[in-house]
Amino acid sequence: MITWMQKHRKYLVVTIWISTIAFVGAGFVGWGAYDLNASRSGSVAKVGHRNISIQEFQNKYGQFHAYYSQLADGHLSEEEAANLKLENLALESLVNDALFLNFADDLGLGVNDEDIVKYIIADQNFHTNGKFDKELYKNTLKRARIPQSEYEESLKNVILLDKLRHALNIPTKKQDTDMLLASYLMQDRISMQVVEADDNEIKIDEDAVKTLWEEHKNEYKTMTEFKLDTKFIPAITSEANATELRAFYDENKNEYKGSDDKIKDFEAVKDEVLKDFNLKQTKKIALEEYLKIKKGESEAGTTISTLEDNASLPIDELKLVKTGETLKPFEYDDGYMIVKVKEVIAPRIMSFEEAREQILELYKEQKTKEIVEAKAKELLKNGFKGIDIGFIGRDAVKAQGGLTEGEFNVFVSKLFGKSAKKDYVMIDNKAVVYEILEQNLINRDKESEYKDIIAQQSSYLKNSELMRDLSTALAKRYKVEYYVSKK
Structure with a gap:
């Protein structure tokens, strides 16, 4: 069961959380008009007996934004996102999931702690040398700033949807496979x-x-230009004592893996560990300088102009801050950079x-x-x-x-x-x-070569059609209430 779920899951995984957390952390999407009724203020919609929370919508929107941004080479403007109607896509995706979740509830399906543990243990994202690595799991969530309890709670709906799909899975018949084989091998x-x-x-x-x-x-616009006051803090070069360095390695050893995905020995990566250790100490210095600049006690003296295609700077964060604000230190070359936004020149039509x-x-x-x-x-x-x-x-x-x-x-x-x-x-x-x-009409020499692949494709097509038809039927069965107005 868990193997099937891992193979077919298309919903929430930790990599999606990581790719969207920065976006979600920037604040809630300014979307539609909200119904501020006390019983509804925490939700964007209700399907059957299930509410869709603002947080769920925010996460789903972040997933869609990250996906389409990747298709656009990492740059998806607010205008492009609006044209794609990402807010509507996110909401309707959640509504569709909620229809199936209501149906799963009515069928008596449920998720317990054991299901969640099995699902996490089977997730390849948390494996080292082919086995589940508890420390990797904790550290991955920690680096992504995702509370473990929140992540595990979010898996309940994922697992319940997988259980439902597994329960409804229709086996493929020989005539289904033969028909696709004839079409594919023509x-x-x-x-x-x-x-x-x-x-x-x-x-x-x-x-x-x-x-x-x-x-x-209207499709040909200049890039956003940023004028920034900057201050660079070069990495310190002090020698850490052996005890400090070893402790740092033990705490971060999952970061030192070879091409075989095995953790390298301390002696093999000692120079790299020292560099990372010094960079961490440099960050503390940079944070102190950042606070001084923010309070006006120090100046970010070097002024630069840069365009939004500068991959060495955190452009997405720069787009979110206002003129006069200062970004927290970020890694830059061999050290940390602090930038204060002096001016933002918006794109214009060429x-x-x-x-x-x-x-x-x-x-x-x-x-x-x-x-x-x-x-x-x-x-x-x-x-x-x-x-x-x-x-x-x-x-x-x-x-x-x-x-x-x-x-x-x-x-x-x-x-x-x-x-x-x-x-x-x-x-x-x-x-x-x-x-x-x-x-x-058919190539008999290749029939055996493609038979298994065609059988899988036949199953996918057949069950996809079933889920589409079921979704339509469930939309009539469960009442859908929207607490936001669509754009």
Whole structure:
């Protein structure tokens, strides 16, 4: 049971807590209008007999924000988050979970302390050398500033949802697997021709480029600029005595692991331990200096200007502080840096001249696609003589027909999503015109190789459909009350 739960869990794990805690700690999302009725002020919604707390909503929003921020290379602006309606996504995700939790309660399912212990012990995040490490568990939560009792309490809903899914799991039938096998192992014999545009075919129309900028100018903004007063505290270089150093190592030994995930011996990492020890002592000095600067008893004398893409500075924290405020010391080079925000220059829409090179790339990309697509349609209309590359299946990986491996994989993926015998597929600034010459419905040689994978996929699809249908039915069974107004 626990093995199945660990394999299929898609909800709260400690890594998500860690990735969102800084965001959550910044304060509650300014969202909607709140119903301040005394019995409702601690909740954002009620589903059946279960309340959804403000804290649960805050955590879930943080998870969504962290996920989409990662997709956006670590930068997700407030405007982008609003456009994605992350608040609504977070709330509806919690409401959907609450529907299933009500149903689990009605079925008599429950979670006890033993379930929680088994779940934690089975979690690979807390394993050292293949075994549960209690100290690693405690230290991981401690570093993330998550109270152990709060984390373990939060697992109750996770485990209950896993129990419900396990209880409702529908076994896969042979005909389900056979149907997917036939679809997945289908092979097409293809004739193909790659179509591209020459550089000399793309003519630059300045008026059209400017019109394109007018249409997209809100997407081209300068970065946020920060003017900061800074003070750098270099790491001290004192020699710690052997007793202090050994005690520091024992307290933090989980930080000194090799590529085999085994803790290195003290002597092997002694220099690294000394460096970390001195850095910790430096932090104490930096904190004392920070308090002086904050009280106006000392100055952060070096002024710098930096943009929001400076990875060496805690930009996310800088975005949250006001002008005149001072950040707590953070690690920087071989020491600690203290910064006081002098001025924040907000992003603005670029002028045409500033954005021209970027807009020109978009213009060229659009014109290239127009030219390539026109050529592809002309070939289909008048006929083409492509290269016969033989039979290919969905799992084909070897590049053919003049495409790179990545381009060929995209082509194969799109090809098996089309129904036309003869058509074209766009791949970035290229088109692949193709014709299906022959078709095999199943490749018996690969049937045994993919049978287990297809069976798992069949089970996933079947049970996903069940859960969607059940969610719709439960929404009619349990009353949903919202204590916030959606945006």
